[in-house]
Amino acid sequence: MANILHRIKAYLYDNVLTKDNPNDFTARTVSERSLNVQQICQAAVSRGGADISASSMEHATELFLKEMAYQLCDGFSVNTGYFTASTTIRGVFDSPSETFNKDKHSIIFQFNQGEKLRSEIPNIEVNILGVAESSAVILQVTDVKSGSVNDLLTPGRNLKIVGSKIKVAGEDASIGVFFVDATTQARTKVDSSDIVTNNPSEVMVVIPTLPAGTYNLEVVTQYGGGTLLKDARTATLDKILTVV
Structure with missing residues (x-):
């Protein structure tokens, strides 16, 4: 049996994203709040027992993220273990000789869960609070x-x-x-x-x-x-x- 370390609350809403079942629902998590880098680093020290100061961790994290963004912009993929990231080109090229056109094509960065983050899922308990008002x-x-x-x-x-x-x-x-x-x-x-x-x-x-x-x-x-x-x-x- 998984060791429940985390709890997520969610409400049910009418599922308008699929048309096959008009009576089904989709769950939407109740977000406590959005945390920034500074707040996460402070929590790592106060709750997680990190052995460096929150300000030092924040500085190092910002340096890492800045370099990660630079490498993504050069076309490299990133795998942190917790998430993967890659650069993707969107849009259709109508011929082999067509070049990139910012009015027709676009560049986006895609992020997906990694193995380390995925391994935490069994430790999460979901509490459905019922159908939202x-x-x-x-x-x-x-x-x-x-x-x-x-x-x-x-x-x-x-x-x-x-x-x-x-x-x-x-x-x-x-x-x-x-x-x-x-x-x-x-x-x-x-x-x-x-x-x-x-x-x-x-x-x-x-x-x-x-x-x-x-x-x-x-x-x-x-x-x-x-x-x-x-x-x-x-x-x-x-x-x-x-x-x-």
Whole structure:
């Protein structure tokens, strides 16, 4: 029997990503919070008993990550044991002589779990808290230009947003699709004319002209099925999106 060291909580949501069974659900973990490098290094010292200071560990980690990024940009693959990373080119080349075109092709970095991280899975206990309350939720977004899921944004191109009860409805100025700068909290609203598809389980928008940086995605709506709700609901993607 596995030694349970970790516990994850999750709620169930209607599964809108598959069409074969209209009555099935998908589990979504309840994230306590997002940890940065500094916080992880501090925890390694206070909880894990690391034999160096948190600041020294943070400095070394930042050096490692910077060098890892450099090597990935030169086309090398990385295997840390905990995750693998590689550089991938997206897009179609129509002939053997066609060269890379930034307007047609894109470069993305792919990360996957490694053996050391995978070996921890038997030590995790999952506690299903039941079906989530009936509210708007964003389950997944796809940058249509790059094909990136829950990661990259290509300004001026389409973003497919999949979720539950995310149809944009309501006349108040607070209603709409917003990209929120993760650093400054500045909010950029998608023009209503740039909402290409507007359904309860799928919204397609044209990504605004956003500067390079990281963003949270929000859908604010009064959609409540057949009627408008009195108060707006906000669905926030639990992943950070990046404009490079």
